[in-house]
Amino acid sequence: MGFLTRLRRKKPEAASPRTAPLTESSIREWLIAHIAAVAGISQEEVEVERPFAEFGMDSMQLFQLSGELQSFLGHEVSEIVAWDYPTIAKLSAHLSAGPETGAGEEPLSEDELASMELSARTTEPQR
Numbered sequence: 001m002g003f004l005t006r007l008r009r010k011k012p013e014a015a016s017p018r019t020a021p022l023t024e025s026s027i028r029e030w031l032i033a034h035i036a037a038v039a040g041i042s043q044e045e046v047e048v049e050r051p052f053a054e055f056g057m058d059s060m061q062l063f064q065l066s067g068e069l070q071s072f073l074g075h076e077v078s079e080i081v082a083w084d085y086p087t088i089a090k091l092s093a094h095l096s097a098g099p100e101t102g103a104g105e106e107p108l109s110e111d112e113l114a115s116m117e118l119s120a121r122t123t124e125p126q127r
Contacts, residue, residue: 022073024096030072031088034065048088057082075099
């Protein structure tokens with residue numbers, strides 16, 4: 001069965017109404033369980049300071065993570081939040097602060113992201 005077929009068959013988690021924001025600890029626990037499932041490892045093996053890429057997560061999985069976080073948190077989450085906060089520790093701290101500000105801003109396009117990455121590489125000091 002192909003990746004897209006599995007993705008289409010996966011039932012989205014229902015967003016539950018929240019009366020109070022989730023704690024950093026509860027978000028961290030959810031992320032640990034999610035990353036462990038995606039990486040096919042035990043939750044005990046998930047280090048919260050390791051970047052998502054080190055767990056084998058590709059760009060498609062990081063976009064999916066933002067959608068699943070929206071369902072879990074019950075509010076909008078940036079599509080690129082996992083790039084802005086690339087570890088469980090950083091992401092859970094950020095998300096526990098509540099809904100992201102700037103929700104009305106247009107997300108960056110792939111070209112804009114690539115341009116920013118290229119710019120960052122060309123301004124780094126050469127060794």
